[in-house]
Amino acid sequence: MKMRKIGKSDLEVSEICLGTMTWGSQDSLENAHSQIAHAKAQGINFMDTAEMYPVNPVRAETVGDTEEIIGKYFAKAKDRADWVLATKIAGPSGFISQEGITPATVEARLDLSLKRLQTDYVDLYQFHWPNRGSYHFRQHWTFDPSAQPSKEEVLDNMRAVNEKMAELQKAGKVREFGTSNESAWGMMQWQRVAEETGGPRMQSIQNEYSLLCRHYDTDLAEFAVHEEVTLLAYSVLSCGMLSGKYNGGKTIDPNSRMAVGPDLGGRVTPQVWPAVDAYLAIAKKHGLDPVTMAIAWSMTRPFDVVPIIGGRSVEQLQHSIDGADLTLSEEVLADIDAAHRAHGKPF
Template sequence: MQKKQLGRTGLTVTELCLGTMTWGSQNTEAEGHAQIDMAADRGINFMDTAEMYPVAPVLAETVGRTEEIIGNWFEKTGRRNDWILASKIGGAGGKARGGAAISAGEIRTAVDSSLKRLKTDVIDIYQLHWPNRGSYAFRQNWRYDPSKQDRNETVEHMQDVLGELAKQIEAGKLRYVGLSNESAWGMATWSRVADEMGVPRMATIQNEYSLLYREFDTDAAEASINEEIPLLAYSPLATGILSGKYQDGARPEGSRATRTPDLGGRLVPRALEAVAAYRKVAEKHGLTMVQMSLAFCLSRPFMGAAIIGATSTAQLEQVLSADGVTLSEECLQDIAEVHKAHPQPY
């Protein structure tokens, strides 16, 4: 399994990161443990979770269940040290901690709760799941309006949060901290404020990125590279759409689309048209759609890792087949032509 150093951190992680967000809803604990076993056997050392997981759906009564499943695997196997572990604190309006916004006090509560569920003493990368001020993630880009933000209030919030995260790092509960669903301005401002305070910077950013969703390619990519905040890409297969399994109206039994019919606004006719075009490119170059989609993500200069999710070990096996796949210049050019013809399909 290909590995790389993750930004400014001292962490060496596999380019494929095991996602966990369906464990406890679509997947049982036994199925989650089987996925961890398979990923570990194939050399993956990076796993991502969050206090609010599982999703599909997100429910107040299931918050934390995914972390508990992971913690039980650590306890059962004694293999915590085999993994770089990332988790997240949820923000305002979420299901965790009564939907409280992120603050120093909420961080103290959330970190201790996650450590207890995960049955570990330290979280390697602790991320802010989404900004207090709002985000254009999850199809909110079509109506995003930052004009009502208060810059001074945001900076004061950043100072409050960074100060507490620094204390958590000093206490040994966290190793590094990161962002999620954040913007280019956010990355740059978090970096500046951390430098002014003399505290640890945000080390990573976890945003959506795939052949079908390339919001990160311009301003965010520039901020990512210049601030040395690599991307941890979630939904690199566009919640399974890029596997091709939803073409021609198909809805496989047990798939996420049977629970969330439009897959969070992604499963729309324009996306399926784009997938049909990308499939021709994959076939031309002797690749599966899964291989080409993941290899494309990993070819991007700002990429830290692609977070892969599966609801079965058979699906996970498909995803792991992308390890070591490199796209030719001709394939990348063909992908670029499809992207021009089918930009931002959702």
């Protein structure tokens, strides 16, 4: 497993990140701990979680359970120093806090995360979604930025939060910061505020990115290249659709994500299955595992990407890990490009 850095930081991470969002809902503590141990054995040292996890579904009574599972692993394995650990504070949420991200909530909720994780620092602390709202999670179809707070209000909040970020960094509670479900405009403001205040910059952005979801490819890609920000790509398999396991929506395992949420967070549309079939056909044509192909493809992009992987078992996880060692041929990449042009926005 190759190692690389996040953004302009000194965080030395594996080129694949271990995701955790179903630990505590669809995955048991024992299964989660087996996945952590297996990922480490394969050279992965980067793990991502969030205070609101687990998902599928998100429930107020389970908020923080995934962090607790990870904390119990650290207490048992005594290997916290071997990991680059990322977690997130949620924006305005009925499950956690309507206040969203403020100087007070950033520190208070970080402290709660640290307690659950049984550690005294987080390597990468991320803002799960911005206070002003987001076009992610299928909200792009009706996105209305005119309903956001004024620019002055947004920037005043960013300045105050950035000053608190600097305090947390100086106190040793956080090494670096990042965002999630952000826009190009939002990222530029965070970087501008960091330059104004002398506080820490955002080193990463965690947005959805896959063969089926490529919003990032234009404005955000340009921003990331010039500002040296790393994309932490989530849902790289589009909730398992790109594995082919759903058979066009006709085969649904009772333990799968689709059994819990039939529309997979708005990803299931009439046009998505032909798109999935096109990518599965490419994998079959070239003798590739479709999961491994999807992960390997994400690592070919002309901007900095670390895919976040997940699985229901160690065996499933390995298919994604194998993507780090797969080099896609020019023929495969050309076929993928043709499929993208034919199925550009399936959800």
